[in-house]
Structure formats: structure tokens, C-alpha cells
Amino acid sequence: MIFHPGVLALVVGSVIVLVMAFFSVFLGIRIIIGWDITKSTAKQLILERQTYLITTIMKYVLGFQILSLFLFVYTADDIHKLFVGAMCTTGSLNANLIGWTVLFAKIVIFFLCAVWLAINRVDEMAEDYPLVKLKYKYLAALVPVIVLEGYWQLNYFLGLRANVITSCCSSLFSDEGLTVASSLASLPVTAAMYMFYGAAAVELALLSVLLRKGSVSSPLRYISGVWSLVFFVISIASIVAFVSIYYYETPVHHCPFDILQKQYMFIGYPLYGSLFGGILFSLGAAVIEKFKKIDSIRTQIHHTQRRWTIMSIVLLIVFIIIATWPVVFSNFRAYD
Amino acid sequence: MLKTKLFAAFIVIEAAALAALYVSSVSTVHLKEPEMALKGSLVRVMKLTDVAFWTEARYTRHPSQADFFTAFQDFPMSVDHFPAGSIVPPSQIHGAQ
Amino acid sequence: MLRKSFVCALLLVVISVTVYAAEPHKPSAADKCAVCGMLVTPHVKWLSQIIFKDGSVMFFDGPKDMFKFYFDIPKFAPAKTQADISDIYVTEYYTAKPVDAKTVVFVTGSDVMGPMGKEFVPVTADKVNSFMVDHKGQKSLKFDEVKVADFHSGNMDKSHADHKH
Amino acid sequence: MRGHGRIIEYALSSLSRRKLKNLSVAAIFSILIAVLSSILFLMHAYKTETLKLLDSSPEIILQNMSAGRHELIPLEYISTLSGIAGVGKIVPRYWGYYYDSLTSANYTLMAVDADDASDKNKQDVKLINGRIPQTVGECAIGSGVAAIRQIGLNDDFFMTLGTEQNVNLKIVGIFTSNSAIVTNDLVVLTKNDLVKFFNMPVDKATDITIEVNNPSEVTTVARKIRRAYPDSRPILKIELTRTYDNIFNWRGGIVLTMFFGAIAAFMIFVWDKATGINARERQEIGILKAIGWETSDVLQLKFWEGTIVSLSSFLTGLILAYAHVFYFNAQFLAPVLKGWSVLFPKFQPMPYIDLYQIFVLFFLTVVPYVAASIVPSWKAATSDPDAVMR
Amino acid sequence: MDAVIRAEDVSKVFNAGLADEVRAVAGVSVEIPRGRITVLKGPSGSGKTTLLGLIGCMSRPTEGKIIVEGKDVAKLPERFLTNVRRKTFGFIFQHFNLIRGLTVSENVMLPLYPTDIDSKQMQQRMEEILGKLDLTAKLNVKIEKLSGGQQQRAAIARALINEPAVVLADEPTAHLDTKLSGDLLNIITALNKEGKTIVIATHDPLIYEKPYIDNIIEMRDGAVKEAALL
Secondary structure, X not given: OOOOHHHHHHHHHHHHHHHHHXXXXXXXXXXXXXXXXXXXXXHHHHHHHHHHHHHHHHHHHHHHHHHHHHHHHXXXXXXXXXXXXXXXXXXXXXXXXXXXXXXXXXXXXXXXXXHHHHHHHHHOOOOOOOOHHHHHHHHHHHHHHHHHHHHHHHHHHHOOOOOOOOOOOXXXXXXXXXXXXXXXXXXXXXXXXXXXXXXXXXXXXXXHHHHHHOOOXXXXXXHHHHHHHHHHHHHHHHHHHHXXXXXHOOOOOOOOOHHXXXXXXXXXHXXXXXXXHHHHHHHHHHHHHHHHHOHHHHHHHHHHHXXXXXXXXXXXXXXXXXXXXXXXHOOOOOOO | OHHHHHHHHHHHHHHXXXXXXXXXXXXXXXXXXXXXXXXXXXXXHHOOOOOOOOOOOHHHHOXXXXXXXXXXXXXXXXXXXXXXOOOOOOOHHHHOO | OHHHHHHXXXXXXXXXXXXXXXXXXXXXXXXXXXXXXXXXXXXXXXOEEEEEOOOOEXXXXXXXXXXXXXXXXXXXXXXOOHHHEEEEEEEOOOOOOEEEXXXXXXXXXXXXXXXXXXXXXXXXXXXXXXXXXXXXXXXXXXXXXXXOHHHHOHHHHHHHHHOOO | OHHHHHHHHHHHHHHHOOHHHHHHHHHHHHHHHHHHHHHHHHHHHHHHHHHHHHOOOOOXXXXXXEOOEEEXXXXXXXXXXXXXXXXXXXXXXXXXXXXXXXXXXXXXXXXXXXXXXXXXXXXXXXXXXXXXXXXXXEEEEOHHHHHHHOOOOOOEEEEEOOOOOEEEEEEEXXXXXXXXXXXXXXXXXXXXXXXXXXOOOOOEEOEEXXXXXXXXXXXXXXXXXXXXXXXXXXXXXXXXXHHHHHHHHHHHHHHHHHHHHHHHHHHHHHHHHHHOOOHHHHHHHHHHHHOOOOHHHHHHHHHHHHHHHHHHHHHHHHHHHHHHHHHOOOOOOHHHHHOXXXXXXXXXXXXXXXXXXXXXXXXXXXXXXXXXXHHHHHHHHOOOHHHHHO | OOEEEEEXXXXXXXXXXXXXXXXXXXXXXXXXXXXXEEEEEOOOOOOHHHHHHXXXXXXXXXXXXXXXXXXXXXXOOHHXXXXXXXXXXXXXXXXXXXXXXXXXXXXXXXXXXXXXOOHHHHHHHHHHHHHHOOOHHHOOOEHHHOOHHHHHHHHHHHHHOOOOOEEEXXXXXXXXXXXXXXXXXXXXXXXXXXXXXXXXXXXXXXXXXXXXXXXXXXXXXXXXXXXXXX
């Protein structure tokens, strides 16, 4: 266990999130059982009011989750010096088996919470709350993931052993062969570039077609949703493979986190911000497609989808520009 | 919107004060770089390897060079071991010869 | 004592006059590798440089890039040729000090990574054996023995897998 | 979106109508944040300065081990060590501890070798009033030692371990107090005095420092030393700094944990304050709902109330903490840090600030605060709009 | 007849299923004609305030339908009910229900705070209404500094700020003397002339005996005893 203020903050944060999530699921299950929109009983009124509480809690959970994602990355960066051979955040995450799992879990939870809020938003647009049971079932399914993430995170921190000086001899020898690898396996630069720009073109094309088609519902929505996830993975792989090295101007440093730091002008924030935002909006637009068959929210969904698709296109274009900028303008050459 | 403006002003002042403190900290660090360099050279030429924060026992003065496993290092009841015993002080018997 | 240093100084003058040896330059924070564009100051332990007879200097972030430049000067500096070079310095591995590239041996295939991955590690001749053992070196080459082919041998493959061409 | 500004305005006036309650919450919250951030600021400043300074310490310190315990190291090792490729200067160190029963303090005794050419540049040390001792019978002391013994330049300094082992030294130098972080408890004397005082054998030193020209070669050198002398313990600089990094994190973590009770108590206090809204407040929310505010509008109002309190407390707390740590030398925290050290260095910490610390603080204070106020806000927001008509 | 609001067989039960179950309104059907002044008359406890709350979308009926501008709102979730309420109704409460510590102008603008309306426009509306009600001089005075009559007028101003089609008043004269009650009625009739539909719940004869009151619904024990459209 590394006893570090950042670690403490993360553990405290995940306990808070867990308590809130459990509480909202508890309320959610009561709503699933007792909900009847056609009745005006006092009980129904109480349930209706509890939906506000759950929505509020979920918004905070999402907010905390985003903060905790950042805090996790920062903390991993702050403690990398404690491990032999760890040169940056990547090294800390490699320091034991579940470092990366925790990070991925945090990202997955971020998307899941955001999708829940998207569904919730659509649901609240209709006077008959058509999705109420569905969204609380989804919520109940979300909680195990949050529990798992908290458990993994705790295990990750408990499993960390700083390579400090020990009594009989220095750590160097007791740890031989256990050194932390700092680099990530990465794709070859050229291949990654083709893949990235190809995938980006497909993504943008899909979104523009959907924007053009307007209110026509189409299986293309689902395809674009799935493709967004594919594009997300490709984008992350590309950041590791070539965007990072052009920003660092070093062909061997693939760390996807260092770009969040001051010496790179904090460029990582707009880079990841636009990517996550863009993917989120296109994913959200795809998820709510399914609910178009419900009459009371159809037109609302059309408007929402249109807005989100535009947001998604704008954000993804920003992302692609930021990712491409150093490739075009830096005088660094990866190799010729 | 008077209250909002007052509050915004308050926050802005506080934020500005913090920013000023931050700037002053950065500039102090910058100004004291020569002093730090002197300290660094002191450490280098005197071959110092530890800081003098905790001097109550030999295992705390040079944590990097202590043998922690020694039984009853300096005081049999030194339960809070490292880096300094902030909770239980050594008994007076130990202190007075 | 005085006499001895006087002789030394005289010798130094004589040497510098005869071979026009220029002192190795110190890179500034803005100096970049002439081959790959990386800043060189973060990697001073690998710094290599080519000094031309007109006094200009090219910095590299490792002997590998220096050789790339050396073998393909028309590509990187069309106005110059190998004949214009006055001195080549590399940073010796064990002393971390600049030495004349002609006086050291370059070891390939070792587990010592430079800023650009696998490197031609410059080691003084007497330390080569020790280096080969400690760092699993494969080949040791004098300056004149380094060939373009060495970039493409299996020793350097990592950099190829990683970077675009 | 336009509504937000007006809801903030209303939140402010609603807060100001209950000045006493809200100011007390904000004050307690500010103090709590100030305490926590003082801890983090101080730890970070100490840590950064320590790590920066130790960066100048030798690459390798070689200790001799005997039966698992630290032993004096034979000087004959040096010739073998200098044969290892990549090794630079090798210098033996002579040092030890002296418990001064007069002041109940531990001093660290350290030798300079006036005859050794490699020790010559010790005379160039700048952060000292006076000079480094040059001949037998002289010493230089840290400012902490000078203060606790109430002695100054040219005074006599007497240490004894019994009738045979004692020295009487003349103080020729006192390290300046801004170097106290490394020199506070030092007594620097000549090698001959130290060897005589501790009755050390002439062919041994306390340990040996080794410089390595190329940092990437340090591990290989250490491994070779280990092979040559299996009972030796090479301590690398990187391990030293790593250990210190961990010590300060650990220390900060422990103190934070100790204060976590305070955070929890405060959150309960907040919960209680927020749940127990009085009749007038309930009436107000009822009116708001009756005249057309929706539940989510009231939730927004509550959100802004919480944000206003926590944001202003957070900023105030940070300012207080900064002033406390960097202008008032962390006076309130020193006892916690000090433990039972008699000689605690008095110096102005260098104001190293890391924005990461502030982010951690935010997570430790504002996040629990916000979480604690969700349910009470919701309770208030869902009161019946027609309640005001009954 | 053009009815703004139609209540059909509306019941409201408090504490349903408990020992202290109260049927405040039981099977009431009423119509509120557009552009008229309607009075809900009856002794205290007759259910008129509850009925006023129901037709004003303050709460939902336990049973029955309430049709506001052609839309049944009886089953609407609170979120949408509030939306209907803030677009359609202005309320004048028995106890004024002004928020102490706020100025007159703030109190009046309060209903518009959470809406999307432009702040300037809001300010403009407030000044206009307060001008009409002769309160311009008191704009920045704390509400508790005002006299009873002024407070009543401020409460009316607040009810009008969202430009409602229907103004609902619950015992508006309960805390006013005869002269002030007269002033209030003058204001109300003036509003009526501007085309606003007005519903007053009261047991004050000073109101329902006025000749221009043209629709009186008399309630007793939660039911309509007599409805007379004059």
C-alpha cells in the first residue's frame, strides 16, 4: 500500500460514489416495483419525487467519476518515481496487474453514466415518463461495474509496493527482474496514421449522412454508435502510436498521459476533452434511436439527435485538428 | 444582480490573491535558485545524504542508512517507528541519562 | 611543475595548430537534432556533434543520427560534403564526456537504449570488453568500420518497427 | 441558461438571510480546508526541497554489513572499486551520532579531511558564517546546535563519551539557518578529531561515496560492487530520493488520516444543518414552488448555495493555508511534524506549490461536502407547492 | 360557454388509507368561464382552498379530470404541471406569502427567475406592473417594511408578472380592513376588464355580494352546494 494523499482522496471518492450509487439503486428498485404513472396516489407522487433525487445523484456520480479519472491519472503520475524503471504514468499503471484495468473501468463507467443521463434526459421530455423502468434497470446493472471499479482500484493501491530502501540491502537486488516497463506496445506510425484518418473519415461521413437524413430513422444510427466506439479505440491507439511522439518530439516516448502536463501546454485536455465529448454525443444519439418508436418522445428525440450529432461532428473535428497539428507543423521527423 | 456582482468580486479577489500567492511562490522559488544551488553544492561537497528534520534517533536522522530491524533501537517502547515518533515521546528515564 | 604545464600547453598549441582541432560545442536549450528534430539538451549523455571547417556545428541526439547524417550529407545539408567536416565528437558512455569519434569504438545491439532506441554506443577501447559483457553488445566497430548496412541489420530493427519511413 | 444568473442571485440573498448559520458553516469549512491544505503544502514543500537537494548527493553510498548490521568499511575496498568501469571519484566518509545528555539532543558528527586534496573544495562552502574547520581542534556547527547550546563563533564546544573519548573544540563556523534543512544538527570537525573521539580504527571509514559519470550505468556499477563484496550494501541516489518521496507521502497521508475524523464530523454537521431546515426556510421553498419554481429549479438553487459556500471556503482555506505555511512557518503544524525531535530545523520552507495538491484537496473536501448535501437539498426541494395554501 | 378550466368529478383525499383520512374535495364538477370573475364561496373547511389548488395545478387530484385550456392535467407529473401552472396562473395567497428580506422588486420578479426570459424584459415588466399598482416608490424597499395594503399589492404584482390568463386568489381580504378590501376589489375588477379570468375563494360577503360578481360556486363539506352563473 502506498500511503499517499492522492490515493486517500481516490479511495474516499470511490466510497462516496459507491454509497450514492447503492442508495440510488435502492430507490430505483422501489420505483421499478411501485411505478404507475396513471395513478395520482401519494405513493406515486413520492416515487416521482425520488426520480429527481436519483437524477441528481447520477449527475454528481458522473461528475465525480470524471474528476476521479483525472485524479487517478495524476496520482499515477505523481507516484511513478517510487517504482524502479517507471518513467511516467504508464510505468505506475504497469506496476501491478490491475493498473490499466482500473483506468479502463473508469472510462467505461464514464460512458455508462453519460449514456444513462442521455436516456434520462429523453425520458424526462415526455409527460408519461415512458422509459422510467428501463432506466432504473440499467442503473441497477451499472452498480456492479462501479463496485468492481472501486474494488479494483483499492486492490491496485494495496498491491503497490514502492521500491524503497530495505533493511538488509538496497531494493535494486531484491527487485531484479521485476522492473516496471515504462513503454507501451504501439502500432507502427504509418499504419496507425492510415487507420486513424480512415476511421475518422468513416466516422465523420456517417455523422454527416445522419445529419442530412434528419428525422428519418435508420439503422445507420446504430452503425454510427458502434463505429464511434471503434473510432474511440483507434483514436486512443493512435494517440499512443503517433500523436504522442509528435508532441513529445521523441520517437520512443509513447506515454498518452504526459501531454496533460505543463511542458506540453496542457494540450492533452482539449485533445481528450474533444475526443470524449465527440464520442459521447454520437453514442448518446445512437442509444436514443431505439426510443423513437415511442410516440410521446419521437419529435423530441429528433431534435436532440440533431443537436448531439452537430456537437459530435464539431468536437471530433476539433479533436482531429489537435491530433494532426504537430504532425503537419512540427519539424520533428519520426523517421524517414 | 448586486449580490451576484459582490460575490463575483469576492471570488475574483480571492482567486486573484491565490494567483498572486502562486506567482509569488514561483518567483520566490526562482529568486532563491542561487541559494538552492549553494545548498546543492553544500550537499555535494559535504557529501550529505539526508535531511535534518527528524533527529530524535539515529534511524530517523538517516532513514536511508538505518538498520530498521535492530531490536530496541533506541528505546524499547518506540512503537511509532518512522520517520518520527509524533505520538509517544520517550520516557523521561530515557531522556535523563 | 611549472615547466611541466608549460610543456603541456605548448604541446596543446602544436596539436591544435596541426590538425585544426575544434573544441566540442555546448548545445543551447533550443538546439535540435539535425536528423530527427528532437531537442538535444535533455539527452546530453548521448550528444554527438559534427563541426565543419567553417566553424558551423550540427548537433545530434545520439551517434546513430550522427552516422545517418554523415552517410547522407547531401540530403540533410546539401551545401556540405564529408570533406568539409573538421571534427566529430560523441559522448563516451562511461565518462559521459565528449571524445573524438575516431578514438572510440561503437557497440551495436546492446541493451542500452538511447533517446532514439537502439544505439551505436561509444565506448573507449579499453572498456569495450566490459561493456560487451555487461550490456550484451553484439558488434563493436571503429568509426571507419560503421557502414550504412549497419542501420538495417537486425541490431537496429526496433527503430524501424516503430517509425515511419 | 439565462436562469442561472438569477438563481445564483437568489441563492446569495437566501444565504445572506441566514448569515449566522451559513457563515459558521463556511468558517468551519474554511478552517478545515486550511488545516488539510497546510499539511499538503508543507509536506510538498519539504519533499520538493529535500528531493532537489538530495539530487546533489553521491550516486552510490557503499556500506559494509556485518551480521546484518551496519559496520565500518575497510578503506582497502577503494582500490577495487576504482577499477570498475564508469566509476568517478571515490571518497570515504567519516561520521557518527552523538547524544548530548545536556540538551537531550542527537547531533550528527561529520568529518572533513583537511589533508585530503579531494576534500579541498569543502573550504568553498558558502552557507556558513565563519569557515569549515581546517585543523585539529576546530569545528563548525549547525544553527540548531548553536541555538540549543546557546553558543556562538569562537566559543568552546565540548563533547564527551567518557574520560578517554572527549574533545574540546573551537567553533570556527556556524552554518546559516537557511541551510538548516541539511545542517541543523551537524557538528563538522576534522577527521583526526572524529576518529579519535569515536575511537575508530585507522584503516576504516564509516562508509564510502562513489560517483558514477553516466547515471544509466549506476545499476551496473552497483551490481559489480555487490559481486565483489557480497556483504556490502550499495545505496543508490535514486533509491534515496524514492525513499524520501515515500516518507513524505506517508507522513502526509498519516496526518490526513488523523484529520479525516474532522472531515467526517464536519460532513455530519453539514448534513444536520441542511436537513434541519427551519420553518421559515421551508416556508420560503414552499412559496417558491407555489409561484412557479419547479423541483429541479430548487435543486439548482441548492446546488448554487452549496457551490457558493464551498467555493468561497475552499479559496479562503487555501489562502489561509498558504499564509500559515509560507509566511508563518507552519507554526500550528510544527508540533505534529516534529514528533519528539529536540532539534527541529527552523527555516522558511521554500514555497514549492503543485496544482495537483490543490486538486487532491478539492477531492478530499469539496466532494464529500457536496455529497453530504444532496439528500437534504432534495428533501427541501420536494416539499409540496400547495403547502403554503394550507 | 368557453371554459378556461373544467373540473370533472374531481376528488382530493389527504392521508389516504390512514386513520385520519380526509376527503377535502369529493366528486366536484365545476367550470370556470373565460373572462369572468368566479367566486368559490363557503365556510372555512368547505374545501374551496383545496379546489382552488387543484384547478390552479398546485397539486394533482386523487380522482377525476381537470382540463386546463383543453388539456387534461390531472395525471401530469409535477415537472409538467409546474410548467402549465407558471404559464397559465397567477396566485394571490391569503397570507401574501412574500419572502421577507427581499425587496419589493425582487419579490415580484421571483416567479420569472427560473425561466428563460430576458433579464431586461423581466425588469421592464416588473416596473410596469408596479407602476400600475402604485408601488414604484417602494421598488427597492424590503418587503417587510411595507404596510398590509402595500404588501397585498406587491403580492398581486407578483401574481401578474408572468402575464397569466387566470388569476387565482385565496381569501384575499382576510387580512385587510374594509377600505383596503375595496381597493383590492377595484384592482381585481380592473384586471377583469383587461380580460383576465379571475377565481376568488372567499367567505367574505364584501366580495361575493358585489353586483359585478357573475359566477358564484358555493361549497360545503367538499362538494358543490350551489353553482349560479348570473
